Amino acid sequence: MGTWGTSIKDNDAFADVYSEFFDFYNKGGQPEIISKKIIEDNWEILEIEEEKNSLWFALALAQWETKSLDPKIISKVEEIILSGVDLKIWLSLGASEQDIKKRKIALDKFLEKIKSDRPKAKPRKRKKLKTPIFATGDCLVFKLSNGNYGGAVVLATDNNPETAYNLVVTTRLNQSNKPTIKDFQNTEVLICNFGQWQDKADVTWYMPDLFYKDYADIYEKIGKISVDLEYDNKNHDGKGYLFKPSWTACWGMNNAADKQFESELTKPKPKKTLTIKQLTKKEKWWKVF
Template identity: 85%
Template sequence: MGTWGTAIKDSDAFADIYSEFFDLYNKGGQPDIISKKIVDDKWEILEIEEEKNSLWFALALAQWETKSLDPKVLSTVEEIIISDADLKIWLDLGASEQYIKKRKIALEKFLEKIKSDRPKVKPRKREKLKTPIFAIGDCLVFKLTNGNYGGAVVLATDNNPETGYNLVATTRLNQNNKPTLKDFENAEVLICNFGQWKDKVDVTWYMPDLFYKDYADSYEINGNITVELEYEIKNYDGKGYLFKPSWTSGWSMNYSAERQFESELTKPKPSKILTIKQLTKKVKWLKVF
């Protein structure tokens, strides 16, 4: 499962499906052919209880925006929402009553939206060259629902104009005051054991596509620290790294942190510890003569 917020778009699975649909649509693809390709290619998501609904929600919204909503997809989404099947998944994952209420409202508004008539088809966009949102070493601050500040550190950039990813490590910062550079340098990396995660290090390559539209208001840069290590985007398995990276277009570091901290109210935090220093500083060995 990727990171989640209560809004329909606030899951990595949704963001990835929605982004892929419009990547193909903007290149001239037909909605029905794109939809079939996505279902065929992403069939494994439909076998993951925590993520399968996000596929149908993303597909339904993309089809609605292109005035091609398949009645079968609409029926599937309607059944998921009316039966409270999605809310049951959240309950099973230990979501709080507050989260459940917010999610229910979001689901009902979403169903109402896609059952309405969209005035016109969303126009295709010209493909633009992509650049990473942030620079290596940028320290990102975000607010948590408890009123505290959380944070993340940018470890790498991908300068391929077709992708433009940033590699970001979410931290365990959770404090009253806005984090200083020293706080970031001394922070632990967020390791997730909520839901189905088992000590998953939260270090992810984030696509730039949806940032300014859906996530820019959630994050601000609060300085920059030195990153001495280099990370390669083609190292899919994280060989030689202290983590295995993930990929997504949903910038949901804040929700990932919130879900983990909420989970720790009823279960132990992961015993594994990883620090920002370990991911940014080269080990300096003393020479023995």
């Protein structure tokens, strides 16, 4: 299951499908052909109950923005929203009553939007060279829904101008005062067991494409720690690492932390533990023997 927020866009599956659509669109692809390819290539998402709706939402928004909205797609989205099936999924995942209300408002506004007439199609963007949003070791602070501060650490930077990923680990910081560098050095990694997660470390390669548009105001860089270990974005399975990374364009570290801490109010925290030091510092030679 991906990162979740009540907004239509606050979901890994949505962000990935939407980003993929415009990658092809900006290269000259035709919306109808792109849409068909996305449905064929992402069949796994359509088999995941809690994520499949986000694929249809992302596709509908992308088609609406390019004035190519397929009547079958908008009919599908309308059926999902008016039937309440999306809200039922949220209920089954343990969403709070407040989140359900926010989600319903977001769904209704989304349906109203894509049923309106867009004046003109979104122009294609020329391909730009990308740069990573953050540097290795950057410590990021964000506000949690409980009013406390949470945090994340950048473990690696991909300097390929066509991808420019950042590998980011979410921490278990959850405190009333803004975290210090020492707090980051001594904290644990966020291990998720909310919803369908099963003790998975929240470590993700984030694409830079949507950061400044949708997420820049959420995260604040407050300093840097040293990262002695190296991580390769070609290592998709995390072979040799203490975690298996995820991949997304949705910078949802704050949502993952919110959901996990909320879950722990009624459910035991994961027994598995992992520290930031374990992901940033090389093992001392005398500890090997």
